[in-house]
Amino acid sequence: MPLSREQVLHIAELAKLGLSEEEVTRFTEQLSEILAYAERLNALDTEAISPMAQAIIQRNVTREDVVQPSLPVEEVLANAPQRHENFFRVKPILEE
Amino acid sequence: MELHELSIFLALHYLRRRELSSVELTRAILKRIKRLDPLIHAYLRVTPELALKAAAEADRRRAQGEDLPLLGIPLAIKDVLCTKGIETTCGSRILHGFVPPYDATVVAKLRAAGAVILGKTNTDEFAMGSSTENSAYFPTRNPWALDRVPGGSSGGSAAAVVADLCLGAIGTDTGGSIRQPAAFCGVVGLKPTYGRVSRYGLVAFASSLDQAGPLAKNVTDCAILLEAIAGYDPKDSTSANLPVPSYTEALTGDIKGMRLGVPKEYFGQGLQPEVERAILEALRIWKLLGAEIIEVSMPHTEYALPTYYLLAPAEASANLARYDGVRYGYLYPEAQDIWDAYRKTRQFGFGAEVKRRIMLGTYALSAGYYDAYYLKAQKVRTLIKQDFDRALEVCDALIAPTTPTVAFHLGEKVEDPLQMYLQDVFTLSLNLAGLCGISIPCGFADGLPIGVQILGGAYQEETILRVAYAYEMATDWQFYNPEL
Numbered sequence: 001m002p003l004s005r006e007q008v009l010h011i012a013e014l015a016k017l018g019l020s021e022e023e024v025t026r027f028t029e030q031l032s033e034i035l036a037y038a039e040r041l042n043a044l045d046t047e048a049i050s051p052m053a054q055a056i057i058q059r060n061v062t063r064e065d066v067v068q069p070s071l072p073v074e075e076v077l078a079n080a081p082q083r084h085e086n087f088f089r090v091k092p093i094l095e096e
Numbered sequence: 097m098e099l100h101e102l103s104i105f106l107a108l109h110y111l112r113r114r115e116l117s118s119v120e121l122t123r124a125i126l127k128r129i130k131r132l133d134p135l136i137h138a139y140l141r142v143t144p145e146l147a148l149k150a151a152a153e154a155d156r157r158r159a160q161g162e163d164l165p166l167l168g169i170p171l172a173i174k175d176v177l178c179t180k181g182i183e184t185t186c187g188s189r190i191l192h193g194f195v196p197p198y199d200a201t202v203v204a205k206l207r208a209a210g211a212v213i214l215g216k217t218n219t220d221e222f223a224m225g226s227s228t229e230n231s232a233y234f235p236t237r238n239p240w241a242l243d244r245v246p247g248g249s250s251g252g253s254a255a256a257v258v259a260d261l262c263l264g265a266i267g268t269d270t271g272g273s274i275r276q277p278a279a280f281c282g283v284v285g286l287k288p289t290y291g292r293v294s295r296y297g298l299v300a301f302a303s304s305l306d307q308a309g310p311l312a313k314n315v316t317d318c319a320i321l322l323e324a325i326a327g328y329d330p331k332d333s334t335s336a337n338l339p340v341p342s343y344t345e346a347l348t349g350d351i352k353g354m355r356l357g358v359p360k361e362y363f364g365q366g367l368q369p370e371v372e373r374a375i376l377e378a379l380r381i382w383k384l385l386g387a388e389i390i391e392v393s394m395p396h397t398e399y400a401l402p403t404y405y406l407l408a409p410a411e412a413s414a415n416l417a418r419y420d421g422v423r424y425g426y427l428y429p430e431a432q433d434i435w436d437a438y439r440k441t442r443q444f445g446f447g448a449e450v451k452r453r454i455m456l457g458t459y460a461l462s463a464g465y466y467d468a469y470y471l472k473a474q475k476v477r478t479l480i481k482q483d484f485d486r487a488l489e490v491c492d493a494l495i496a497p498t499t500p501t502v503a504f505h506l507g508e509k510v511e512d513p514l515q516m517y518l519q520d521v522f523t524l525s526l527n528l529a530g531l532c533g534i535s536i537p538c539g540f541a542d543g544l545p546i547g548v549q550i551l552g553g554a555y556q557e558e559t560i561l562r563v564a565y566a567y568e569m570a571t572d573w574q575f576y577n578p579e580l
Contacts, residue, residue, distance in 0.1 A: 008455070015413060015458040016420075016435070017451060018443030027455055030513055034456060037514060038402040041472050044479065051474030054304045054334070055481055055530025056290045056554060061333040075197035081427035088422050091434040 002032035099124035118168025142215035167210030172262035190445030200297025217252030247277030254281035272523025275535035279498035279547025290530035291336035294329030302411035319343035346558035352386035357491030361397035370541035406473035413457030498547035
């Protein structure tokens, strides 16, 4: 089933991804094509098959709860586009 | 022989005999990079001062009697691995200017083994692509024919190795990104078993599939590099807590009585006839060397591509949520509010293929479609893994073409994502199954290299290296070089 333009806009909003008009048109077409290809999987009966999230499974990997040195704050904040003292600076999240 | 032609194995020999210094070797490579990289564009960033400093330090240590597995060897690192103090962009605008405050474990291990880091190699943006054309900066060119792609996403690393712009390189492989460029450039590339090499500091694309591994001039160098980077890392809880064998000791040349499986599904439609002939000829050589060739069936092979292109984008869409312009990288400067900042930062920071995969993955995970796409693909992944398990019950390793064709032209597939994805048709099953594989050169068609894959079970890197080495000893493909 081909994707609609509204669906593409909805997915972009879920992913907080701005798209140009041209991208919306192109992705509507390309994603429909890729999804149509993916529907080949429906040829397989997987009713009795369990899903696999990871091929090589490491179970219950734990470690002692010991405090270890962190990265230096200055070096980490050096990459921030905007900072305020020892914080990352962002635009307001809650309206007044 | 010129210095840049040296393999890691030979360079170590001369360094150990004090017939060569790391500074001399590093200078020779840097000179070659300066001359040739403006044509090839293998590197996003070369760090000559840091490299020469590390080389001088290696020479000083050697003079004091120290020896290490890679002491003084100049290497290249794919730009998706964090390097402390050296900009790491993943080939993306969104990470422009990002200077990691720490080394990836792979990089830390190479440094600890004495390696000299020359710089960071080009990659498709966030390792998403099969041609290195998705780099936000520039495409890399295939040293065998500059109008062709080097493959991808580790195209910069593969091109650097074959053009002698480093002695060896590290790449990453999520769906074939080490093996496919290795085949296109005529070098050796190994994708380790999931968990064999730490992913700490490897910028995440698809966390259940990503592995870093070596690209090298020959199988011996590949084994040396793998030995240096493999092993358990407490910082990556998916890394395997298993001892690392001596991979070079596995290179005996003896494969008598080994059973090599040939999955019939990897031959047929879409496979270039010259590539098929080269693989069949390689099988003939393995047989002459004493291996038993067995036809096997892996019936779910045709479903690997759609499975991969649902699962990998799903994981990517979650992993790439972190690029929000807050902690590092690009931030859209004129946003109205925080939501506008997120949308525009990602709109202008990401390239077309990354956006396409974020969209695809978000859709596959979204309410109402999760069962139909994501869950379905996870179930088919189980079937694909079972195919490998069954085949490897009766065989020691599997033999298959690495790519359906030789290197294609730049621009040939960029407008058609599905055609580009089909490049990975022979490589991505292995990532879904979490197993190990190596691609080695096995011939040429129209002057362009062909690669053959040897696929092995979990932690069977010694087996695939042994099979690869026996073939390499019996042939001379490693001695062919592009004219530059």
